[in-house]
Amino acid sequence: MRALILPRRWRHWLILLVPLGFALVIWQATLVARDQALQTLTDEAKNELRLSAAGLVGHLSRHDYLPELLASRDSIQAYLAEPKAHDPMPINLMLDRFRATADVSDIYLLDRFANTLVASNWHMPNTFIGQNYHFRSYYQDAIAGGQGRFHGLGVQSLERGYYFSAPVRLDDGDERPDGVMVIKVLLDEVEQSWAGQSTELLVTDQDEIIFMASRPELRMTALHPLSDRERDALLATRRYADEPLSFSGIAAFGAYGARSLLVSFNHGPLADQEYLLLTRELPEFGWNMHILKPLLPVHRAQWQAGLLAGGFYGVALFAVGFGWQRLRLRREREQFAERERRTLARSRDELERNVERRTRDLLDSNRRLSAEIEERRRAEANLRQTRDELVQAAKLAVLGQLAAGINHELNQPLAAIRAYAENARTFLARQRVDSADANLEQIVELTARMAEISAQLKQFSRKSGDTLTPVSVIACFDYALRLYQARLNQANVVIERDCPNGALWVRADLIRLEQILVNLIGNALQAMADTPSPKLSLSVERHGSDVRIGVADNGPGIAEEHLNRVFDPFFTTKSPGKGLGLGLSISTRIVDDLGGRLEAANRPQGGAIFIIILPGDASPARLSAAQESHHA
Template identity: 65%
Template sequence: PDAKPDGVIVVKVLLDEVEESWAEQDAELFVTDSDNIIFMASHPELRMNALYPLSDEQRDALRETRRYAMEPLTPSGIQLNTPYGPGSYLVSFAHGPLSGGRYLSLTRPIPEFGWQMHILKPLTPVMNAQWIAAFMAGGLYGVIALAGGIGWQRLRLRREREAFAERERQTLAHVRDELEVSVERRTRDLVASNQRLSDEIEERRRAEANLRQTQDELIQAAKLAVLGQLAAGINHELNQPLAAIRAYAENARRFIELSRIESADANLAQIVELTERMADISAQLRQFSRKSSERQETISVQACIEYALRLFHSRLKEGSVQVEQQWAEATLWVNADLVRLEQVLVNLIGNALQAMKETPSPVLTLRAEVIKDQVVISVADNGPGITKQHLGHIFEPFFTTKAPGSGLGLGLSISSRIMEDLGGKLQATNLATGGACFTVTLPRSTAPEPSTARLKQENQPHA
């Protein structure tokens, strides 16, 4: 025991390569000696740090050994949080290079040297792995739950579709039954409505036929009324030839008794001429009084006016009426019903003569002209004209300004209706120089074929 060493042999071992290999690990490693001083570490900053804080006595003892020279032996800042078993703790560092993280510390002794090996496994990868595992487990559970939910949803939807299809089938069957009943009821209603409509149409046809017949009868009555007004003049027109025929017949008998055959023949020739004149008058009356065939044809406007004017020959002569005829030499043609157009002109001329009955110098102006593909026939007089309050009512049925018993007020109304049926119009105005003017407007037509015109002249000489 009293022996003294002769000398000291110091062996230095370089551990840099070992520490560098530790730096490549995914854990933090360091080694402490029996005094809990870290002398090897994967982090160089931890080297020569005290694992736990040292007391003053421990520091003085370590300085006397001069093992660590003048190193400050700063505490590493390790904090033991939760033990997990022998030599295993959940640790963290209050400062230093490993601060800010949590680690699982495993301590293993190295008894040959009195050292301890410390392995610090970071918890972040472990926690991430746990979270990933949890997410994967949750995802798997979610997938399973989703698959189960989808399956249940599909089953529920299938059952709902089946229930809906059944309800739809029942609803459609119910609707079909109601529709069949409604269609049957509607069909009965339509059949009844069609029958009523057919009855109404037939009734309307009968009413229109009756109306047309009534109109024709009114037109015919109006023509007969005009003939009644012309009766006195016609009587005079017939009495003159009859008196002359009687005189010529008596003269012819006397000449025969005297054997003057040539003189008797001359008297008989005069009788023939007078009978032809009477036949013309009769033909005019028969032509005017006949009913219309309601057949429109191409007729001459000038010839129609002249024919209507011939019916008033006696009245014109008795009233000393001056007649002015104003139209071009070329024949104007219109497509109309001859009898009805003649009746309109006869009514207008008769009204004009009636209006000029008290006029000192009566003038009847008849004009025919073409204005924009329309033939306009004017019948004007120089009488007193039509008052403003009467001008808007003269075409109304039964409206008349004549004395009672002189007319029914149907002439102008019937004439206006006739012009509408012929596709034309009848208008009345007052002349600035005095008197009234009635205008008949009809679409212009082209001249008929020569054979047709010749046939019409044979059947209707006046037009």
């Protein structure tokens, strides 16, 4: 029994080693958890930074062709040759049309002395006309014969923008250009796309000035404190007008890998957290793009690992103590029952063999159960992946149908363009310039029509927002019918409308409501594929505080046994290859998210009807001008 009792000096060592081991286990666990969490966070940040950088480069680079294209136009060159002999208003209007079509901020023309002659904002109080921009590098680069690139604040508008410029030459043999064409692109649209992310994005120039950021408070600040000489030099260039360019407050307190820092902010809106900072070069513009990922997941992983390791350590310590106590008790029982020791030993051996056999059985059962659980998890993961792929396939199928219809609409303008182009070549060969110009004008009108048609498919693929606004049901009907115009004409579908004289408005999301109507109308057209005289009925009425929107057809209707299942995922009565059975399921989920419901029924006169019930809105005047222009 004495052999099982620790000497006093070993007890002192044990009391010292137990808490020391506890601290060591927790420390090692938190270190491992920190490294793993940082690595995961770094991988996520690299992917997000790569995608954001590609988006920024693509947004800016798509406009670099426009200055050179405008500089080659005859009307621009004719006006630049004799500004006083021409009316500037047609040029101003033309530049404004190009500005709206290319979705840029401003377009303006400088003479060889950097004076602004015409501009797309001729009608604005802060128009560029009459201003001299000889101090801008985009003018200096272009007047020297190259392509100009520049970023900074506008002198008149004080808006941040990126500038593209190209020289305008009236004579190919003249070495010095006669003017400069300039395009300005605003950066707000890119920053707005960053605002919805859970990370912070920054863009710095060669002077380490943050001129783009997902946080407005960080814009026009310096990544590092500026000296008086550096600040004076930046103010002299007028790149950032008279902005103070104060210090952003960022401070590094550690490093993790290449081009990665652990940082915090001394002041400002980000001062209450620590971040992982990654940097990516944008060599096309001479910039650096940075991403800030909060370290909260890392701290949370450290706490969880520490608590888990401490719990395991406590369990292990308890198991050792419990085993030691059992050993002592067993030895004491052996001393009191020495005469029966052998009998008890045989019984104990038999019991241990039974326990071992039972343990093996339990281990085998546990292994089989674990394998079954793992197999079930894999099956559920495969099921979720398959379901997501089918949902995506359903969306792509709708887009494919719309694209097929729009492609049909584009064939006729394309054939006409080819004919006009061949005629223009013939007229040019015969020196009939007026006739060739008339054919080219027809080609321009046809390309405008094709752009209008393709814009419908672009509009359908855009993303919706989370904010609910007043939405006109009549306008949504018009949009959905435009997408299916080709199929409606081809099938000779009669459209019947039952709508009040005044517009009815619902509280919804414009894009999602349009997608629901597109799906319901597409299902109706498929249901009437074999109907001799197809008729599509669209209705809208106010019912109390709600608005009921109906889409009905005169097809065969829905079988009674299928009425309760039409909204189930993957349920379809179509032949294989014609549908996935996800359209109505997705639609009813969207309506639920909008605070309404979607119902299906058969009409007494034949055919099916789907009714969308949404909350009405009595304040259509609050509808933004962006929605009105969207339906124009």
